[in-house]
Amino acid sequence: MPRYYYGTVPVLAWILNHYFYERTHYTWLADAFYPHGTNPGSSNPYQIYGLLYQPWAELDPHARFVRDMRRSLVDGVVARESAGKLDNITAARLKRVCASVRIDLFYPVLYRVDIGRISRSRRIVANSGLEGSREFLVSDLRESEFDLLLADNDRDDYFADLVLCEREGEVLMHPMLALALLETKVG
Secondary structure (H helix, E strand, O other), X not given: OOOEEEEEEEHHHHHHHHHHOOOEEEEEEEOOOOOOOOOOHHHOHHHHHHHHHHHHXXXXXXXXXXXXXXXXXXXXXXXXXXXXXXXXXXXXXXXXHHHHEOHHHHOEEXXXXXXXXXXXXXXXXXXXXXXXXXXXXXXXXXXXXXXXEOOOOOOXXXXXXXXXXXXXXXXXXXXXXXXXXXHOOEO
């Protein structure tokens, strides 16, 4: 029987991981998707979903959580560039996208992972996990290892092109075309 863990990310994170990070996702996963559970708010995928959904729904680009998430995404690009996995021109373009893309790309999506399929050696316990929170960091989660849930944003054609069609295998978009589309959303 599957034992599901959940992680919430803005769709921009999924796009970066899918197109530019070899379809490998750096993801925090928690043992439940409930309003209140065993984890603090910073590790609760339900609460993180709300912190992303509200500014997305209200078109509020100034939300603190979104601002912090932008910094984290830029840091991820810097890490990939430093590791030699992104050239400096692509990295500069991606950093600009992460720092200033419109709020549309902070629509939250939910990863559901059967944690039993992830080897213990890949489950990193850190931060509040060291203090009893039931969560893991999986820094190399492959797309075949999770279900993408709550990905029903029908408000945005970019979402359909960059995520839904790609996941369904209808379109296999080149990363540079995906980047060009993202750049049209920079405000």
